[in-house]
Amino acid sequence: xxxxxxxxKAKKQKQSASHKKWTIGFLxxxxxxxxxxxxxxxxxxxxxxxxFQNWLPPTTxxxxxxxxxxxxxxxxxxxxxGLLDLGFVAFWAIGGYSAGWFMSxxxxxxxxxxxxxxxxxxxxxxxxxxxxxLGLGGLICxxxxxxxxxxxxxxxxxxxxxxxxxxxxxxxxxxxxxxNIAGFNLSNGTKGISPVDNISIGGRxxxxxDFSWKFAIFVFLTAVMVFISLRLRKGRLGRAWLAIRxxxxxxxxxxxxxxxxxxxxxxxxxFSGGVGGVAFATHVNGVFADRFNFSISIILLAMVVLGGMxxxxxxxVGALLVAWINSTGLPAFGDLVNSTFKTNINxxxxxxxxxxxxxxxxxxxxxxxxxPESRLKAILHEADDTTSNVGGAH
Amino acid sequence: xxxxxxxxxxxxxxxxxxxxxxxxxxxxxxxFWLGINFAKSPSQFFQASLIGLSNGVLYxxxxxxxTLVYGIIELINFAHGDLFMxxxxxxxxxxxxxxxxxxxxxxxxxxxxxxxxxVMVFAATVNVGIERFAYRRLRRAPKLAPLITAVGVSFVxxxxxxxxxxxxxxxxxxVLPAGSFHIASVSIPFTTILSFAITAPLLLLMSWIVxxxxxxxxMRATAQDQDAARLMGINVDRTISFTFALGGALAGAAGLLFxxxxxxxxxxxxxxxxLIAFTSAVMGGxxxxxxxxxxxxxxxxxxxxxxGLPIGLGQQWSQTVVFSILILLMAFRPTxxxxxxxxEKV
Numbered sequence: 001x002x003x004x005x006x007x008x009k010a011k012k013q014k015q016s017a018s019h020k021k022w023t024i025g026f027l028x029x030x031x032x033x034x035x036x037x038x039x040x041x042x043x044x045x046x047x048x049x050x051x052f053q054n055w056l057p058p059t060t061x062x063x064x065x066x067x068x069x070x071x072x073x074x075x076x077x078x079x080x081x082g083l084l085d086l087g088f089v090a091f092w093a094i095g096g097y098s099a100g101w102f103m104s105x106x107x108x109x110x111x112x113x114x115x116x117x118x119x120x121x122x123x124x125x126x127x128x129x130x131x132x133x134l135g136l137g138g139l140i141c142x143x144x145x146x147x148x149x150x151x152x153x154x155x156x157x158x159x160x161x162x163x164x165x166x167x168x169x170x171x172x173x174x175x176x177x178x179x180n181i182a183g184f185n186l187s188n189g190t191k192g193i194s195p196v197d198n199i200s201i202g203g204r205x206x207x208x209x210d211f212s213w214k215f216a217i218f219v220f221l222t223a224v225m226v227f228i229s230l231r232l233r234k235g236r237l238g239r240a241w242l243a244i245r246x247x248x249x250x251x252x253x254x255x256x257x258x259x260x261x262x263x264x265x266x267x268x269x270x271f272s273g274g275v276g277g278v279a280f281a282t283h284v285n286g287v288f289a290d291r292f293n294f295s296i297s298i299i300l301l302a303m304v305v306l307g308g309m310x311x312x313x314x315x316x317v318g319a320l321l322v323a324w325i326n327s328t329g330l331p332a333f334g335d336l337v338n339s340t341f342k343t344n345i346n347x348x349x350x351x352x353x354x355x356x357x358x359x360x361x362x363x364x365x366x367x368x369x370x371x372p373e374s375r376l377k378a379i380l381h382e383a384d385d386t387t388s389n390v391g392g393a394h
Numbered sequence: 395x396x397x398x399x400x401x402x403x404x405x406x407x408x409x410x411x412x413x414x415x416x417x418x419x420x421x422x423x424x425x426f427w428l429g430i431n432f433a434k435s436p437s438q439f440f441q442a443s444l445i446g447l448s449n450g451v452l453y454x455x456x457x458x459x460x461t462l463v464y465g466i467i468e469l470i471n472f473a474h475g476d477l478f479m480x481x482x483x484x485x486x487x488x489x490x491x492x493x494x495x496x497x498x499x500x501x502x503x504x505x506x507x508x509x510x511x512x513v514m515v516f517a518a519t520v521n522v523g524i525e526r527f528a529y530r531r532l533r534r535a536p537k538l539a540p541l542i543t544a545v546g547v548s549f550v551x552x553x554x555x556x557x558x559x560x561x562x563x564x565x566x567x568x569v570l571p572a573g574s575f576h577i578a579s580v581s582i583p584f585t586t587i588l589s590f591a592i593t594a595p596l597l598l599l600m601s602w603i604v605x606x607x608x609x610x611x612x613m614r615a616t617a618q619d620q621d622a623a624r625l626m627g628i629n630v631d632r633t634i635s636f637t638f639a640l641g642g643a644l645a646g647a648a649g650l651l652f653x654x655x656x657x658x659x660x661x662x663x664x665x666x667x668x669l670i671a672f673t674s675a676v677m678g679g680x681x682x683x684x685x686x687x688x689x690x691x692x693x694x695x696x697x698x699x700x701x702g703l704p705i706g707l708g709q710q711w712s713q714t715v716v717f718s719i720l721i722l723l724m725a726f727r728p729t730x731x732x733x734x735x736x737x738e739k740v
Contacts (some may be wrong), residue, residue, distance in 0.1 A: 177714075
């Protein structure tokens with residue numbers, strides 16, 4: 001008995017030690033990238049600089065960080081609480097539009113300023129500071145998360161996936177057709193809202209090409225999300241989520257309030273999606289309705305699954321990798337192959353095959369992802385042990 | 395204890411009352427909306443319903459594939475819509491490119507019938523292959539795994555569609571007789587009649603297979619309890635393969651009908667239509683064959699009315715309407731219109 005407790009203690013220490021290692025690694029990597037893009041990149045000779053511009057331009061890195069923020073949010077819903085969400089793009093969109101509403105000249109009739117950057121002080125519209133919009137966008141998304149979550153709570157897992165998918169379809173369509181909601185222009189339709197205000201930090205205004213400082217901000221946001229994820233995971237709520245993920249019935253018998261626990265997962269996940277949406281809006285300097293489609297939800301899910309559901313570091317690595325392949329890696333690789341072998345293959349069109357194939361193969365052979373969470377790995381392979389599973393057909 | 399139960403009962407009653415009054419109000423609202431539209435322009439009303447129903451027939455063919463597969467292995471086969479897309483591309487190539495038929499005529503109709511058989515076999519084979527290589531190994535895995543695999547398969551099929559059909563939508567000439575006849579001022583295209591004429595026997599055949607044949611009995615047994623079915627000497631693997639073949643064949647027929655009646659193919663066709671078809675399957679009560687057909691016709695009708703009526707939200711809100719119905723239905727009647735309440739197996 002004591003042996004067991006000791007073993008468990010040792011395991012716990014090992015886990016927190018690994019978290020420490022990953023945290024330090026993450027911060028060092030972020031610092032290296034930041035220093036590189038601020039001081040070194042533009043002083044390099046032309047040759048290496050072009051290589052970096054082709055293979056790892058700063059805009060790709062920043063976009064990948066936005067994906068990480070959203071994937072971490074989805075990880076809470078899917079990885080921790082085990083609720084399959086196929087419409088996460090809805091939160092990304094709502095977050096984006098909060099940025100469009102609260103930090104641009106879009107609402108001409110209003111004239112609200114709050115700690116806004118100096119360059120927009122004279123302009124009409126609603127101008128809140130970026131930091132406040134982050135919170136605001138996150139909160140709006142959290143409320144929507146609860147609204148979306150509430151009707152699904154009575155449902156089985158597949159139906160739940162379907163309802164989230166439905167919301168993921170409705171909300172972007174709402175924004176696409178939103179230029180005339182009973183005569184009121186809410187989203188500017190397909191034209192989108194652009195530009196949004198720049199981020200101002202300590203009196204300094206970050207222009208659209210200030211990639212390295214934006215990178216620093218995105219890293220900070222990611223770090224906050226990681227911190228929230230890890231702390232929640234350890235606490236009462238996190239343990240309740242895992243219990244629900246593993247056996248909903250047993251969890252409810254043990255006194256876990258299913259309703260509020262699930263809603264909390266939706267709310268926290270959606271909050272993160274909203275933060276990601278606001279960050280993305282400042283990254284591309286606008287919100288455009290046609291960007292928000294189903295493939296975003298699927299790519300986010302792929303990131304979480306490939307990286308390792310339930311493990312924040314795995315999800316982060318998965319998100320960085322997939323985002324990079326999607327935006328830069330595959331086209332750059334295609335250019336390289338085409339120019340060396342004098343071929344003319346359209347590599348980005350293989351995107352579907354790559355993602356589809358990887359999803360299938362991972363599910364068949366490495367269900368727990370690249371950097372798995374040990375507990376989830378055990379569950380996912382439970383069913384392989386057919387001798388102990390004679391009676392269960394579920 | 396009795397206090398508990400009575401409190402619970404009261405809450406349940408209140409909830410039931412709330413739901414019932416809400417649905418009554420919604421029902422009257424819809425009736426009112428239909429009424430004023432009908433009064434405004436009866437011919438437009440019938441025309442929109444007709445278009446809606448002819449869409450609904452297509453949805454029914456696809457929805458049956460979803461409902462069959464879900465009924466037997468509880469998997470939302472996300473790849474099913476893309477199988478339909480692939481069938482549409484296949485039929486377009488079969489008729490217009492391999493057999494050079496671009497206009498209507500007796501020879502072309504022969505090719506059309508040949509294509510119907512071929513495309514059904516094609517789609518059935520592809521679907522069985524997918525089950526064999528992707529889903530079978532995951533049958534005992536946690537539910538998330540096959541679901542994500544299905545998404546992966548859907549991507550692979552979309553890739554094939556993309557390669558085959560190109561990145562943009564393609565238009566094709568139909569070999570079906572063009573033209574229409576009129577009843578009062580409502581025009582009824584021959585193609586609509588034809589798609590009804592092809593779908594109805596397929597649905598009857600399907601229903602006959604499931605309810606009357608030995609294989610159908612095996613399917614129903616497997617759906618109820620795989621282990622018990624196996625103990626009774628049913629070859630579960632083969633039964634599941636057969637179910638996939640059946641669903642695939644219907645999706646193949648739907649692909650041909652879609653391609654011939656709309657004259658359009660595109661690699662991302664499957665996703666939207668698949669989603670709508672799945673919604674119809676859920677609406678009727680998933681796993682229930684009659685329910686899927688009923689749900690599909692209703693969804694088609696709702697979509698047609700919404701898109702075509704003079705006072706309506708219009709086509710740009712079509713998806714929103716369909717999915718709002720889905721969500722409301724899920725929230726208040728998750729078992730669907732014809733589904734029976736089942737307790738989840740623990």
